[in-house]
Amino acid sequence: MxxxxxxxxxxxxxxxxxxxxxxxxxxxxxxxxxxxxxxxxxxxxxxxxxxxxxxxxxxxxxxxxxxxxxxxxxxxxRESALVPDDALDFADMLRWMFWEQYNHETCVAVLRFWRGFVGEANLTDLQRAQLPGKVEAAAAALALMEDHLAARAFFVGERFTLADIGLYAYTHVAGEGGIDLSPYPAIVAWLARVAAQPGHVAITA
Amino acid sequence: MxxxxxxxxxxxxxxxxxxxxxxxxxxxxxxxxxxxxxxxxxxxxxxxxxxxxxxxxxxxxxxxxxxxxxxxxxxxxRESALVPDDALDFADMLRWMFWEQYNHETCVAVLRFWRGFVGEANLTDLQRAQLPGKVEAAAAALALMEDHLAARAFFVGERFTLADIGLYAYTHVAGEGGIDLSPYPAIVAWLARVAAQPGHVAITA
The missing domain is CATH 3.40.30.10 (Glutaredoxin)
Known part of the structure; x- marks a missing residue:
């Protein structure tokens, strides 16, 4: 290989x-x-x-x-169980991956970076001015995930796919960006399901 | 169907x-x-x-x-000539589509929306403060495309794919966001190649 x-x-x-x-x-x-x-x-x-x-x-x-x-x-x-064969499920998996990069990474990950890595005291004025909008966008993204997961075990087709991996990456460390996940019980339960998958490794591994 | x-x-x-x-x-x-x-x-x-x-x-x-x-x-x-069969070309096509949404749409399209649709006079103070950064990001995105296209006809595997369609959409109307494409001759030539493909339709169609 x-x-x-x-x-x-x-x-x-x-x-x-x-x-x-x-x-x-x-x-x-x-x-x-x-x-x-x-x-x-x-x-x-x-x-x-x-x-x-x-x-x-x-x-x-x-x-x-x-x-x-x-x-x-x-x-x-590709050609693994993490990627659906069905054309519509495959497209829906990509949908969540594109959504994550545009609507989730840009606020949930940015808050973690600004608050947890750079530090609020070190932000530029422009970054600081964007904080309230990022907090609002993160809440909207998490609310959308919470609604979707309320009646589902995983994001696409009731099985664990790359959509779950993609969304897990920054959601499970959202607390490092000052985001409290306790108002999102379906997300919290889904994070535990993802972490319980055979083969799972931690971000620190 | x-x-x-x-x-x-x-x-x-x-x-x-x-x-x-x-x-x-x-x-x-x-x-x-x-x-x-x-x-x-x-x-x-x-x-x-x-x-x-x-x-x-x-x-x-x-x-x-x-x-x-x-x-x-x-x-x-899916299963058309717009999507490569080869696994690496397919992934590279997705790479440009993800790049477009994260690094190009967020500046090239946003400038068109703010300047061409909303109007600079109607922007919020926070949007106006973000303008210089958006202009800089757009220039960086276009420079990266220009370099890539300098020796290539299309973005992936020397054939017309969804990567070209995805990047064409906002690049060809970048002027509506106040972006001058004349410093990017490889992009200008590529835009003409895309528009010359059989089956092409205009954004106003």
Whole structure:
């Protein structure tokens, strides 16, 4: 099998998605760590050889560099039980993965980064001005997930798929962004179901 | 074939992606228009019956409602020449579609919406404060596309795929957001190649 190298910052939920997918599939990944807090993904060497977009994760597949966490998860999990065969379920899985990147990562993950990694005292004025909007957007995203999960065990087709992995990554550490999950009992129960799946690994693993 | 109904706001590039995909495939779509400038996707009826996320587009497939433009495009184009068979090319296509939603739509499309639809005079103070960052992000996104297209005809695997459709949608109307594309000759040539594909339709069609 082609060598797989994950270029990552291990605390990033986007990187964790790929590790969690690989763990469920029993796929071995080599790991290369870059400290985004020190700008290590914006160096000329990284931009020239890993990704012109200056972001992690990037999954290196032989000599091909694949950015975007969800694209990497689909690549690894193609033809596995984590990806539905049914065309509509497959599209619905992608729907939740796109929704996560646009409506969830941009607030739930950003709050964790700003409050838990950078620290509120170190935010720019513009970032600080955006905080109330991010808190509101996170509450709306979590409310939508809560409603969806109220009558379902998993996000798509009643089975564990990449949609669950993608949404678990930042939801389960939402507390690091100052978000209290206790008003969302269906989410809390779903997080426990995801963590109980055989093959599960923690973000700190 | 199951009835397909596109719930949309026709000027939205995200809605246009789905129409353009359908046009290339010769698939007929019924169309239902909602005026997002009048809040028609945030009414209780829309939230309850079309999408709890309060956004268009939503592709209705029989009695199933599929939000997220790129998920709808993949659903329509599955098993067509617009979607690569090769696993790595398929993942790379998704990579550009995820990149578009996170790094391109959030600045190129937002600038078009703020400047071309809402009007700069009507922006909130917080939106106005974000303008310089959006302009900078748009320039970075376009520079990355320009570099990628310098030696390629299309984004993935040297053929026209959903990655091109997804990126064309807001790039070809970037001027409505005050973005001058003349510094990006490879993008300008690629836009012309996309518009010359058999089956192409305009955003105003």
């Amino acid at each position: 082609t060598d797989l190298i994950l270029h990552e910052y291990a605390r990033s939920g986007n990187c964790y998605k790929i590790r969690l997918t690989a763990a469920h599939l029993g796929i071995a990944l080599q790991r290369r760590e870059y400290d985004i807090m020190q700008g290590e993904t914006r160096t000329p060497a990284f931009l020239a050889s890993v990704s012109a977009n200056g972001r992690i994760p990037v999954l290196q597949i032989g000599d091909f560099f694949l950015p975007e966490s969800n694209a990497a998860c689909v690549y690894l999990a | 199951t009835d397909l109904i596109l719930h949309e706001y026709a000027r939205s590039g995200n809605c246009y992606k789905i129409r353009l995909t359908a046009a290339h495939l010769g698939i007929a779509l019924q169309r239902r228009e909602y005026d997002i400038m009048q809040g028609e996707t945030r009414t209780p009826a829309f939230l309850a019956s079309v999408s709890a996320n309060g956004r268009i587009p939503v592709l209705q497939i029989g009695d199933f409602f599929l939000p997220e433009s790129n998920a709808a495009c993949v659903y329509l184009a």
